Amino acid sequence: xxxxxxxxxxxxxxxxxxxxxxxxxxxxxxxxxxxxxxxxxxxxxxxxxxxxxxxxxxxxxxxxxxxxxxxxxxxxxxxxxxxxxxxxxxxxxxxxxxxxxxxxxxxxxxxxxxxxxxxxxxxxxxxxxxxxxxxxxxxxxxxxxxxxxxxxxxxxxxxxxxxxxxxxxxxxxxxxxxxxxxxxxxxxxxxxxxxxxxxxxxxxxxxxxxxxxxxxxxxxxxxxxxxxxxxxxxxxxxxxxxxxxxxxxxxxxxxxxxxxxxxxxxxxxxxxxxxxxxxxxxxxxxxxxxxxxxxxxxxxxxxxxxxxxxxxxxxxxxxxxxxxxxxxxxxxxxxxxxxxxxxxxxxxxxxxxxxxxxxxxxxxxxxxxxxxxxxxxxxxxxxxxxxxxxxxxxxxxxxxxxxxxxxxxxxxxxxxxxxxxxxxxxxxxxxxxxxxxxxxxxxxxxxxxxxxxxxxxxxxxxxxxxxxxxxxxxxxxxxxxxxxxxxxxxxxxxxxxxxxxxxxxxxxxxxxxxxxxxxxxxxxxxxxxxxxxxxxxxxxxxxxxxxxxxxxxxxxxxxxxxxxxxxxxxxxxxxxxxxxxxxxxxxxxxxxxxxxxxxxxxxxx
Amino acid sequence: xxxxxxxxxxxxxxxxxxxxxxxxxxxxxxxxxxxxxxxxxxxxxxxxxxxxxxxxxxxxxxxxxxxxxxxxxxxxxxxxxxxxxxxxxxxxxxxxxxxxxxxxxxxxxxxxxxxxxxxxxxxxxxxxxxxxxxxxxxxxxxxxxxxxxxxxxxxxxxxxxxxxxxxxxxxxxxxxxxxxxx
Numbered sequence: 076x077x078x079x080x081x082x083x084x085x086x087x088x089x090x091x092x093x094x095x096x097x098x099x100x101x102x103x104x105x106x107x108x109x110x111x112x113x114x115x116x117x118x119x120x121x122x123x124x125x126x127x128x129x130x131x132x133x134x135x136x137x138x139x140x141x142x143x144x145x146x147x148x149x150x151x152x153x154x155x156x157x158x159x160x161x162x163x164x165x166x167x168x169x170x171x172x173x174x175x176x177x178x179x180x181x182x183x184x185x186x187x188x189x190x191x192x193x194x195x196x197x198x199x200x201x202x203x204x205x206x207x208x209x210x211x212x213x214x215x216x217x218x219x220x221x222x223x224x225x226x227x228x229x230x231x232x233x234x235x236x237x238x239x240x241x242x243x244x245x246x247x248x249x250x251x252x253x254x255x256x257x258x259x260x261x262x263x264x265x266x267x268x269x270x271x272x273x274x275x276x277x278x279x280x281x282x283x284x285x286x287x288x289x290x291x292x293x294x295x296x297x298x299x300x301x302x303x304x305x306x307x308x309x310x311x312x313x314x315x316x317x318x319x320x321x322x323x324x325x326x327x328x329x330x331x332x333x334x335x336x337x338x339x340x341x342x343x344x345x346x347x348x349x350x351x352x353x354x355x356x357x358x359x360x361x362x363x364x365x366x367x368x369x370x371x372x373x374x375x376x377x378x379x380x381x382x383x384x385x386x387x388x389x390x391x392x393x394x395x396x397x398x399x400x401x402x403x404x405x406x407x408x409x410x411x412x413x414x415x416x417x418x419x420x421x422x423x424x425x426x427x428x429x430x431x432x433x434x435x436x437x438x439x440x441x442x443x444x445x446x447x448x449x450x451x452x453x454x455x456x457x458x459x460x461x462x463x464x465x466x467x468x469x470x471x472x473x474x475x476x477x478x479x480x481x482x483x484x485x486x487x488x489x490x491x492x493x494x495x496x497x498x499x500x501x502x503x504x505x506x507x508x509x510x511x512x513x514x515x516x517x518x519x520x521x522x523x524x525x526x527x528x529x530x531x532x533x534x535x536x537x538x539x540x541x542x543x544x545x546x547x548x549x550x551x552x553x554x555x556x557x558x559x560x561x562x563x564x565x566x567x568x569x570x571x572x573x574x575x576x577x578x579x580x581x582x583x584x585x586x587x588x589x590x591x592x593x594x595x596x597x598x599x600x601x602x603x604x605x606x607x608x609x610x611x612x613x614x615x616x617x618x619x620x621x622x623x624x625x626x627x628x629x630x631x632x633x634x635x636x637x638x639x640x641x642x643x644x645x646x647x648x649x650x651x652x653x654x655x656x657x658x659x660x661x662x663x664x665x666x667x668x669x670x671x672x673x674x675x676x677x678x679x680x
Numbered sequence: 681x682x683x684x685x686x687x688x689x690x691x692x693x694x695x696x697x698x699x700x701x702x703x704x705x706x707x708x709x710x711x712x713x714x715x716x717x718x719x720x721x722x723x724x725x726x727x728x729x730x731x732x733x734x735x736x737x738x739x740x741x742x743x744x745x746x747x748x749x750x751x752x753x754x755x756x757x758x759x760x761x762x763x764x765x766x767x768x769x770x771x772x773x774x775x776x777x778x779x780x781x782x783x784x785x786x787x788x789x790x791x792x793x794x795x796x797x798x799x800x801x802x803x804x805x806x807x808x809x810x811x812x813x814x815x816x817x818x819x820x821x822x823x824x825x826x827x828x829x830x831x832x833x834x835x836x837x838x839x840x841x842x843x844x845x846x847x848x849x850x851x852x853x854x855x856x857x858x859x860x861x862x
Contacts, residue, residue: 106720109720190723247717248716249741418745420764
């Protein structure tokens with residue numbers, strides 16, 4: 076491949092992985108990391124590489140699968156979003172002590188903002204906590220470069236290495252000249268060494284000492300040392316930046332006319348910060364400005380913070396993304412010059428996200444609200460979080476928590492003697508990811524609620540990755556399947572029924588039956604099965620189309636726009652009635668059964 | 681022109697990622713460095729989405745407020761939300777029945793792309809109708825870094841193996857161009 080091509084940061088990292096001869100990659104999708112694994116699968120197919128590439132059931136499993144390949148001497152990587160690393164933190168922390176054989180890269184994508192996450196947590200802080208070196212790229216191109224450097228670092232010191240891109244790297248596109256791909260000639264050889272690979276606490280103490288020795292050497296490793304980006308004019312002040320903040324700072328210094336006079340140090344390895352850099356930077360300059368996202372991880376490592384301006388000093392905000400306009404203001408203030416005025420938006424917000432027109436989840440939430448009008452509705456992580464717009468979502472905590480929270484609400488209320496209806500919702504992929512252990516717990520503890528598994532046959536929010544029930548994996552390769560109903564029943568659930576939410580009246584009846592069962596008998600599971608409306612990978616039959624039209628009986632009561640909240644139903648302020656936006660309507664026909672005045676009618680195609 | 685910064689704004693599902701990609705690949709075709717920044721995740725479900733596109737020598741993928749040369753708004757309401765990104769005199773192309781008023785002297789070009797997409801029987805063609813219109817209005821005067829012919833070349837290359845999609849895309853682009861007179 077010899078032409079510059081437009082690559083998403085995630086695709087660029089994927090290309091770096093195949094350039095580095097990575098043998099095994101496992102991931103669970105999550106914004107902003109999802110396209111890393113699909114990128115790897117794409118390059119694997121294009122270059123016909125003998126690799127194992129998989130969408131794992133969750134991040135913990137993904138990390139462990141990749142780590143075992145590394146223990147057997149192969150190069151391996153795992154990719155996830157930052158909250159996925161929370162799920163995988165158990166093996167991550169332990170693997171730091173045991174170390175690696177083949178290069179092992181943990182890509183954890185952060186989401187300062189946050190744009191599409193529960194938290195703004197900084198994976199670099201997790202790396203610091205685990206005592207794992209972390210690399211922080213400023214662009215898709217540098218992310219690709221650091222994948223390769225990361226493998227070298229990992230193998231040089233037999234240690235896991237974290238690569239920490241952020242949303243602005245993952246979801247930036249850049250013109251990139253991909254490097255050559257040489258298929259790996261490694262074969263797996265697991266060398267037994269129980270005192271290392273199965274270390275007991277006594278051996279763990281020694282491994283911890285070795286880990287500290289590795290870190291001291293890594294803090295002097297030349298290829299990841301801080302880089303001075305501009306001509307080193309004699310200066311009293313300097314900027315130290317990592318990640319995309321360094322890219323913003325570079326443009327801002329040019330625009331403010333400071334490029335020749337204000338030194339900009341880019342740190343690509345924020346932990347461990349190079350010891351000679353820590354020792355000399357504060358001798359070299361009177362004052363440094365530290366720009367990094369999201370926590371002051373570099374800042375923490377400067378022994379004398381008296382002359383450091385950063386997050387802990389209160390100079391740089393602790394919360395939110397470091398936008399280029401924010402950085403412009405900070406740099407101007409640091410340099411003692413006036414910043415150009417930043418124009419403010421003339422209108423805030425705009426329309427909120429909603430479930431797509433024709434989305435089966437909308438029908439599910441509508442039915443749930445009819446079956447349990449005063450219920451408590453724990454929900455989970457996925458598109459269906461948007462059921463909040465329909466009043467069908469009361470809680471969102473983390474992957475799988477809908478099930479455990481439903482059980483928790485049951486036990487808590489039972490203490491007071493009055494238990495409300497509890498209807499929890501969880502997506503199919505999320506159920507497989509983290510919903511099964513709490514379901515077993517709920518059965519064993521006799522927690523009585525309804526769990527609705529919103530089975531749209533895909534992992535929708537992140538771009539329609541497969542689930543374990545579908546029979547195909549990364550890159551479309553065939554896999555075995557797991558039967559969802561069988562799994563639910565094997566957990567001990569006595570009521571497990573399947574319905575199609577788009578068939579609204581029958582599905583509402585099913586929901587009522589499940590709610591009645593939960594009141595008197597025990598836990599009920601309803602599988603709401605209907606394919607995602609935007610999933611182009613879906614191969615089965617779609618439900619029949621029912622074209623709707625609004626008759627003169629519409630009196631503009633807005634019941635449909637507020638209670639059903641389909642974006643294709645629009646209230647026309649001039650006509651004082653609802654109209655259908657035919658540009659986005661999918662002819663699902665569910666709204667026909669929603670209007671209390673029967674003013675939405677089925678019409679011929 | 682040494683570099684150009686554009687904002688493309690709309691609502692999830694309108695095809696903003698594809699429009700941005702076509703422009704960025706056209707920049708590469710001209711030998712320009714290019715960076716874009718996209719919206720993924722929950723906002724793609726009908727929320728406000730924005731793409732930044734920077735063709736030329738830049739490090740940061742984001743356009744700062746007050747710096748964009750142009751704004752392509754696929755919804756009229758997005759002009760108010762994102763026009764602060766424009767530099768003084770930066771142009772606006774908007775999908776609207778009529779040009780919005782009071783835009784601080786920004787040159788504005790309006791087209792009812794919703795209507796044209798419905799007439800074409802292809803609601804997904806909205807993005808390329810707007811792009812064709814933008815090219816016809818702005819490329820000749822040097823206000824856009826690429827020409828319609830260059831974009832047509834990009835679409836033909838990119839969709840070479842998808843004949844039907846390529847033809848539909850080019851038809852939409854041309855429909856936008858044809859509606860740029862006046």
